Amino acid sequence: MSSNSAIRVEHVRKVYDGHGKSFPVFEDVSFEVKKGEFLAVVGPTGCGKTTLINLVAGLDRPQAGNIYVDGVNITKLPEDVVSKLRRRKLGVVFQVSNLIPSLTVYENLELPLVFLGMSRDERRRRVEEVLESFWISNYVHRKVATLSVGENRMVSYARAMISDPEILLLDEPTDFLDPLTEDMMVASFKGKILKGKTLLATTHRRKMAKLADRVINLKKKLP
């Protein structure tokens, strides 16, 4: 594997089990994302785009195959070791925002930094930087439960970026966004915020896919 590889997925097979049946998602997926590259994954609903993001983030395990993140095979590591790797190297924007509704925007942004063991002053500095970059300063002290879907998505995006990760995984990042917020998010992809970052994004929006360096098409596995 070249040292220029940020993500490498090799012959990955994923099957979900339930009610005594197996539901194959994909049988043999392989691809590589180079450092600093933006790879978009497109495909129909149910083809396994979210599953793929979960696997690369180490939130789920494949039945077969290997996944390397920054040269480390995360499929062979204990989960807590993968967690530590994730908090240092990866930022994840989930399809469903996965913020904690009872906490404020500020506290949600602070959370990954707490896990990194940063001091309160460092955390404040990082949060203030990110608030400006993602146009979310206006509602920093509001509880997440009171935010709109678009605001929620921008906070998720900011949270994924707060620890300045090398690799960003985005699961349908512009879904549920109004055209204006979508344009703001797409603009951020062209801007300096993501400069030098490796991006793996699933999408079914053309606007988003057009920004990518490469696009791969995931086909739906028929039952």
Added chain:
Amino acid sequence: MSLWLALKRFQTTWVKVKLIIGILAVVVADFMVLSMLVQGWGAVITAASILILTIVALSATMLHLADRVDYDLGVYKALGATRETITLSFMIELFLTGLLGALLGLLVGVSLLVLLPALLPLKGWSLLTLAEALGFALLFSLLGIFTGAALGAYSVWKKSHRMTAEIFAHVE
């Protein structure tokens, strides 16, 4: 970081748990008052019953609280928290919640202890002193809190074995 998490959750879950804490507080207080009204072997049996009931009540409450954590647990794991950090944070939160409940219980109990002789004809009963009743109630409550927090934390530890994607799949 476990303490930070525990305190945040303790503040924000207060609305949800205050009812449970209130009920617990009254339970502890009632048992405490009952323990004052008997003596001899009866007191030993009552004390043992109170101890068991306090532990069961506190443990059940804490297990109930620990059962409602799947979403937060998934988010913490997704953001890179280890199982040790998560479990410890829940243990601290449960301990603080139990302690608050027990202190409220003691407050109600002491108030009743002061008011009871004036309200009820208790001639012929040998009451425990205020210090004895307080001592028993505090000891029993602490045993209950430690047991409850340990059981709740164990439940969280077991849940945290699951892969994060699986946790979210069950929540959503």
